[in-house]
Amino acid sequence: MTEWAIEADGLRRTYRSRTGWLRPRRQEVEAVRGVSFTVRRGELFGLLGPNGAGKTTTIKLLNTLLIPTAGTARVCGHDVVRQTREVRRHIGYVFGGDRGLYDRLSALDNLRYFAELYGVPPRGQRARISALLELVGLDGRERERVEGYSRGMRQRLHIARGLLHEPDVLFLDEPSIGVDPVAARELRRTVAGLAETGTTVLLTTHYMAEADELCDRIAVIAGGRIRALGTPAELKHHADGRRVLEVEAYGVPDARLAEIQDLPGVREVSVETVGAAQMLTVQSDAGTDMQSHVLGVLNGIRLGRVTARQPTLEDAYVSIVNAHRPEKVAA
Amino acid sequence: MLAVGTLLHAKHLSRSPLEITIALLVPVVQATLAVYLFRSGAEPHRLLEAAVGAGLMGVWSSVLFGSGGAIQNQRWQGTLEMIMLAPRPPALVILPITLATALTGTYAMIATLLWGRLLYGIRLDFADPLAFAAAAPGCVLGLGMFGLLLASTFVLLRNANALANTMEYPIWLVSGMLVPVTVLPPWTNPIAAVLPTTWGARAVREAVTGGPVWPSLGICLAISAGCLVLGAVSMSYVERRARAAATLALA
Numbered sequence: 326m327t328e329w330a331i332e333a334d335g336l337r338r339t340y341r342s343r344t345g346w347l348r349p350r351r352q353e354v355e356a357v358r359g360v361s362f363t364v365r366r367g368e369l370f371g372l373l374g375p376n377g378a379g380k381t382t383t384i385k386l387l388n389t390l391l392i393p394t395a396g397t398a399r400v401c402g403h404d405v406v407r408q409t410r411e412v413r414r415h416i417g418y419v420f421g422g423d424r425g426l427y428d429r430l431s432a433l434d435n436l437r438y439f440a441e442l443y444g445v446p447p448r449g450q451r452a453r454i455s456a457l458l459e460l461v462g463l464d465g466r467e468r469e470r471v472e473g474y475s476r477g478m479r480q481r482l483h484i485a486r487g488l489l490h491e492p493d494v495l496f497l498d499e500p501s502i503g504v505d506p507v508a509a510r511e512l513r514r515t516v517a518g519l520a521e522t523g524t525t526v527l528l529t530t531h532y533m534a535e536a537d538e539l540c541d542r543i544a545v546i547a548g549g550r551i552r553a554l555g556t557p558a559e560l561k562h563h564a565d566g567r568r569v570l571e572v573e574a575y576g577v578p579d580a581r582l583a584e585i586q587d588l589p590g591v592r593e594v595s596v597e598t599v600g601a602a603q604m605l606t607v608q609s610d611a612g613t614d615m616q617s618h619v620l621g622v623l624n625g626i627r628l629g630r631v632t633a634r635q636p637t638l639e640d641a642y643v644s645i646v647n648a649h650r651p652e653k654v655a656a
Numbered sequence: 657m658l659a660v661g662t663l664l665h666a667k668h669l670s671r672s673p674l675e676i677t678i679a680l681l682v683p684v685v686q687a688t689l690a691v692y693l694f695r696s697g698a699e700p701h702r703l704l705e706a707a708v709g710a711g712l713m714g715v716w717s718s719v720l721f722g723s724g725g726a727i728q729n730q731r732w733q734g735t736l737e738m739i740m741l742a743p744r745p746p747a748l749v750i751l752p753i754t755l756a757t758a759l760t761g762t763y764a765m766i767a768t769l770l771w772g773r774l775l776y777g778i779r780l781d782f783a784d785p786l787a788f789a790a791a792a793p794g795c796v797l798g799l800g801m802f803g804l805l806l807a808s809t810f811v812l813l814r815n816a817n818a819l820a821n822t823m824e825y826p827i828w829l830v831s832g833m834l835v836p837v838t839v840l841p842p843w844t845n846p847i848a849a850v851l852p853t854t855w856g857a858r859a860v861r862e863a864v865t866g867g868p869v870w871p872s873l874g875i876c877l878a879i880s881a882g883c884l885v886l887g888a889v890s891m892s893y894v895e896r897r898a899r900a901a902a903t904l905a906l907a
Contacts, residue, residue: 340902390737392900413743424734429671430664438664441657442742442749470671486738 327402330494330525331364331387335396338382356382358549359396364527364542366493369520371540372529375646379549380529381420384496387527388418401493414444417492419483421502428472432463432482435471436489443490457485461515477508484515494525501535513539533639547646557638563645564608564636567592570615572605573629584622590615593640593647602629608640657744661752662759669722669760676763683714683764684771690834691776704781707772708864709834712857714764715799716828720820722757723803727810737904746895747804747888754803758796765792783866791863794873795856798880802852804887808894833857852879 338357343349357379364370374380385391387398389409397404403411427435436454445453458464461481471479480500487495497516501509509532516539520526530536536543537557545553545560553560577596585605586594590613597604609615616633669675687710694702727750730736739749772778782788810819828834830844831853837845848854855876862869898904 388741390741390899390904391902392896410743413741416741418738418741420734422734424732425738427664427668427733427735429668434664434667438661439738439742441660442739442744444743 327399328365329363329399330366330368330401331362331370331527332399333363333383333387333396334361334398336360336383336386336393336398337395338379338386338391339394356549357386357393360546360549360551361396362544362551362554364525366525367520367523368541369516369526369528369539371536371543372527372546373531373533373536373543373642374529374546378546378646380546381498382549383546384418384498384527384529388416388496389413390418414490415493417487417490417495419487419495419497419500421480421483421499421504423476423479423503426471426479426482426486429470431468431470432458432474432485433467435482436467436485439486440489445490453489453491454485457488460488461485462511477504480504480508480512481515484512488519492524494527495519497526497528499529499531501530501532509535533637533642537638545642545645552648553645560645561636561638561641564641566611567608567636567640567644568611568613568615569634569636569640570607570609570619571630571632571634572607572619572623573599573631574603574605574623575601575627575629577603577605577623577626581622581626585619588615588618588622589613593644595643595647606640606643608636608644657748658752658755662755665753665756666759669756670763675760679714679718679760679763680767682717683710683768686710686713686834687768687771691772691778703772703776703778704864705861706834707768707778708765708860709857711765711768712795712833712853712860713828714768715758715761715796716831716833716853717824718761718764719754719758719799719803720806720824720827722760723754723806723810727753727807731904740895740898740904745888746891747808747884750807750891751800751804751884754807755797755800757803758800761799762792762796782864784863784869787869788860788863791856791859791869791873794877795860798852798856798876801880801884801887805883805890806887808887808890827851827853830854831857832861850879852876852883855879 336357337359340354340356342352360379360383372380372383382391386393387400387405389405389412392406399405400412401415403415405412427438433454436457437450440450440454455464458467461484463478463481463485466478471482474482484500501512504512513535516526516528528539540557542554542556543560544551553563582594582596585591585607590610591607592610593608595606607615607619616631620631687707690706690710691703694706727736730739740746742749769780773780830840830848831851832848833853837848837854855872859869859872859876862872
């Protein structure tokens with residue numbers, strides 16, 4: 326038995342589409358451009374990246390839903406293209422969002438159906454389903470139709486479904502998307518528990534705190550390529566020699582952002598909109614105190630909280646991703 | 657697996673108010689038209705045939721749109737990827753869906769028979785009630801298996817409903833669900849002969865009016881079994897194509 330649960334070697338995937346009948350236009354999008362990595366058995370491995378980076382495509386290449394345009398991948402030693410059924414016996418797949426369940430059926434019926442489909446022996450089905458309902462906290466609500474479930478409950482049902490056949494490798498594609506903080510914390514606890522029992526987990530997420538808390542190793546993917554790979558502590562080194570200034574502001578025009586970006590010593594500027602406010606994160610060289618310069622550029626603009634702090638994994642992530650973007654101001 | 661899958665898919669389909677309304681209303685409207693046509697044609701003895709024929713049309717419509725539409729629905733629900741990920745042959749994953757659409761199609765048959773009895777006083781005088789009790793489920797099973805072949809072509813097309821729309825009326829017409837195939841142009845006969853719908857409809861009609869039910873039912877099930885094998889092979893090919901073309905999900 327190989328020590329690797331997942332082996333990806335030079336995976337590439339190109340999507341081809343055609344629009345129009347009379348004058349058809351063909352379009353090619355290279356979503357994954359040569360991704361290679363390995364995941365040990367029992368490891369919790371994170372795949373981080375912005376939207377459109379190729380995270381979901383990579384997962385779908387590994388879980389047999391897509392065939393790679395080039396490259397090879399093995400899961401539990403089985404080739405994902407040639408030994409599809411063997412791979413499927415060993416994997417579970419959970420994705421975030423509302424879809425993927427039979428809404429007009431109860432949670433129990435959903436789990437019964439997928440238990441049959443995934444080959445859970447009939448004799449053990451009842452006990453397995455009960456145990457999973459308890460694990461995800463849906464016991465007592467299992468006879469209600471899924472259409473009446475909250476997003477968090479659906480997400481927990483997704484997880485129960487993905488674990489029905491006790492997979493060796495679990496693919497979690499942004500499982501906490503749209504889930505409230507309390508439910509997300511529960512979810513993280515469940516995922517951590519799975520890893521402790523020896524299940525290999527490949528997790529994609531947008532939430533750095535989630536990745537930092539859970540993952541043994543993280544690969545940062547952007548533009549279809551892996552840009553950095555290591556433990557969370559190792560990845561944080563990408564932001565070494567920097568300091569971070571966070572400024573809450575209201576209505577900062579693009580021209581001012583460009584001005585901040587051009588300040589000597591500034592490495593990255595990113596903007597996140599939080600309600601009516603914008604949260605500016607300015608990364609600069611550690612030896613430079615940027616606060617007065619940045620506030621000078623923002624003169625006349627309504628400001629809120631201003632904080633200087635040490636870089637986090639999120640800052641490292643921003644620095645890795647932005648290093649491979651043509652423009653430096655990331656929204 | 658097949659039984660649980662079929663029953664749960666039938667349960668899911670049966671809980672859609674829109675689908676149930678369409679499944680019950682359209683055949684009743686068609687049966688009404690047929691009754692008036694037969695009456696004006698001085699063929700009142702064929703009213704039961706009209707009710708049964710309209711019911712069969714309902715079963716066919718349910719299978720046709722069910723096989724295509726249900727798979728499209730699986731895509732919309734995001735469940736197509738999840739069911740195709742099962743470590744089972746793709747045909748075994750899809751067959752319960754097509755069988756379920758045939759099963760829910762029987763609502764149409766029940767609706768047209770009840771409608772005929774209650775509204776027009778059509779007596780349910782089947783020539784061979786026992787044969788009818790076998791022919792109707794046999795026909796439903798056959799159409800469910802035929803549905804797999806349809807499904808294997810629909811799974812690759814994102815706009816499969818366009819194909820389904822063009823197939824609905826020609827098939828029930830050519831299969832002789834309402835009028836016997838003998839009154840249709842001769843060039844339709846070879847087409848009719850290879851369709852399981854033709855033999856299923858004939859078996860059910862013979863159970864109603866009298867005639868050799870079992871050979872027709874046997875041919876219906878034999879052709880359907882052929883479609884099942886063809887559909888299974890095709891489904892494996894199509895699944896691989898869908899993985900290559902990325903058509904299992906919406907995006």
